[in-house]
Amino acid sequence: xxxSVLSLIGHAPHPLTGxxxxxxxxxxxxxxxxxxxERFGFDxxxxxxxxxxxxxxxxPAVVLGAVAARTTAVRLLTGVTVVAILDPVRVAEEYGTLxxxxxxxxxxxxxKGAESGHFDLFGLDExxxxxxxxxxxxxxxxxxxxxxxxxxGEFRPALKNTTTVPRPYDGAPRVWHGSATSLHSTELAAKxxxxxxxxxxxxPKAAYARLIAHYRERFEAYGHDPADARVAAGSGGLLxxxxxQGAVExxxxxxxxxxxxxxxxxxxxxxGYNTPFRxxxxxxxxxxxxxxxxxxxxDKILGYHAEYRHDLQSITVDGFxxxxxxxxxxxxxxxxxxxxxxxxxxxxxxWE
Numbered sequence: 041x042x043x044s045v046l047s048l049i050g051h052a053p054h055p056l057t058g059x060x061x062x063x064x065x066x067x068x069x070x071x072x073x074x075x076x077x078e079r080f081g082f083d084x085x086x087x088x089x090x091x092x093x094x095x096x097x098x099x100p101a102v103v104l105g106a107v108a109a110r111t112t113a114v115r116l117l118t119g120v121t122v123v124a125i126l127d128p129v130r131v132a133e134e135y136g137t138l139x140x141x142x143x144x145x146x147x148x149x150x151x152k153g154a155e156s157g158h159f160d161l162f163g164l165d166e167x168x169x170x171x172x173x174x175x176x177x178x179x180x181x182x183x184x185x186x187x188x189x190x191x192x193g194e195f196r197p198a199l200k201n202t203t204t205v206p207r208p209y210d211g212a213p214r215v216w217h218g219s220a221t222s223l224h225s226t227e228l229a230a231k232x233x234x235x236x237x238x239x240x241x242x243x244p245k246a247a248y249a250r251l252i253a254h255y256r257e258r259f260e261a262y263g264h265d266p267a268d269a270r271v272a273a274g275s276g277g278l279l280x281x282x283x284x285q286g287a288v289e290x291x292x293x294x295x296x297x298x299x300x301x302x303x304x305x306x307x308x309x310x311x312g313y314n315t316p317f318r319x320x321x322x323x324x325x326x327x328x329x330x331x332x333x334x335x336x337x338x339d340k341i342l343g344y345h346a347e348y349r350h351d352l353q354s355i356t357v358d359g360f361x362x363x364x365x366x367x368x369x370x371x372x373x374x375x376x377x378x379x380x381x382x383x384x385x386x387x388x389x390x391w392e
Contacts, residue, residue: 041345041386043379044084044354045077045371046119046274049103052094054361055297063096067103069364073357074107076368078114080375083391086117086149086354091125092157101134108142115391116142119274119354120151120218120237123180124173125162127196131176132183132204135213144209149237150177151218151225170224171195177215177228184212216272219251226251230258235270237352240328240344242276242315248328249347270390272352273344276315276329277359280337280373287332288320291360295320295331298360330355334377341382351390353382 047070053060061069074085085107087100097103104116116138123131139146152169159166175193182189187203217229220239229236236255238248252271259269279295281287296319303314317327330337341353355374357367 041341041350041382041388042083042352042390043374043382044086044115044117044272044352045073045082046086046088046117046354046356047073047097047358048088048090048095048119048356049097050094050359051096052301055301056294056361066096067106069358069367070103071106071110072364073367073371074114075110076371078111080371081379082114082371082375084115084117084147084352085111086119088119089122089153090155090158091122091153091161092155101138104146105138105141108138108145113145115145115147117147117216118149120149120153122153122158123150123176124152124169125158125164126176128176128180128183129196129199129202129204131180133206136184136204136206136208139208139213140206142209144213146208147214147216149216149218150180151220152222170222173224174228181212181215181232184208216270219255221247221251223251223254226255227258230255230264231262233259233262233264233268235272235351237272237354238274238348238350240273240275240348242313242328244316244326245328245344245347248273252348252350270352271348271350272354273348273350274328274354275356276317276323276327277331278337278355278357278370278374279329279331279360279362280334280370280378282333284324284332284336287324287336291331292320294360295323295329334373337374337378338381341378342385345382345386351388 077085087103088097089100090097100118152173175195183204189199189202192198216235216237217225218237219225238251240248256269260266279291281290299318317323323329324331357370
């Protein structure tokens with residue numbers, strides 16, 4: 041298995057102290073963490089895209105450009121690029137530039153995003169979100185694989201003999217399709233023979249297993265070799281302690297305060313927004329959060345792998361309010377105590 045570190049660049053007050061870092065300090069933390077991830081041997085670093093809520097990730101390509109300048113080998117991912125609200129020409133140009141700067145280390149993860157507010161912000165009809173995503177992604181594919189593109193669609197002016205520049209570094213970057221709750225993304229990924237990146241961050245395992253099963257079924261139905269179906273999975277955050285009881289004692293107050301802070305009553309019951317695992321004990325036992333001893337976390341990831349057969353596991357260390365030094369300690373422990381076991385037990389040819 042391969043491993044990626046994700047940041048959505050959250051910018052909410054600390055759930056216990058109320059302290060709020062400056063935007064400049066948060067960006068510095070993210071870039072430092074990316075450099076740490078490379079140093080500890082992680083395979084990829086990802087930055088999300090949010091245009092609403094307590095986040096600073098509205099311009100992930102800019103942040104990843106800074107990461108590219110601090111690293112030499114770690115792959116750069118998005119998580120996700122909200123292609124439904126963007127101009128595919130601009131996406132092709134911006135990420136083509138980043139791919140050149142990073143010398144081919146870029147891979148995109150696209151999706152319609154987890155926040156509804158961005159459709160209004162960009163003057164788009166949320167009821168058409170899946171139509172927007174499909175049309176804009178299919179145009180992006182053409183812009184990255186063809187030159188002199190002629191195109192007409194519904195959501196942007198027609199193109200005539202268009203070649204975006206710069207071209208990607210070494211052919212079109214791989215594009216994953218992010219899916220948290222909907223079969224629309226799994227269908228689009230399967231249609232084009234692309235890999236799937238399931239959120240695996242809020243709901244019980246069965247919800248994500250359903251998405252992955254649909255993807256694999258449709259992937260083969262579209263005539264693709266089932267062996268080529270790649271899957272990645274996220275997680276609901278990482279907290280490591282020497283024992284299960286130690287994790288509860290050390291992180292219970294922090295975890296449950298963050299859950300209360302991020303709970304959105306108006307979205308209660310809507311899949312993908314509020315975690316049903318409100319206590320840390322529930323999260324350790326059944327949630328997608330990776331919390332507990334190294335062996336507990338190994339067992340949970342391998343349990344997901346038995347169901348998902350995924351190639352890439354994403355982790356998040358900056359979602360609960362850990363200090364930068366605690367994030368660094370967490371990454372190092374994961375890299376030294378957890379990753380080697382999972383790599384051995386769940387080998388993959390991804391990126392090899």
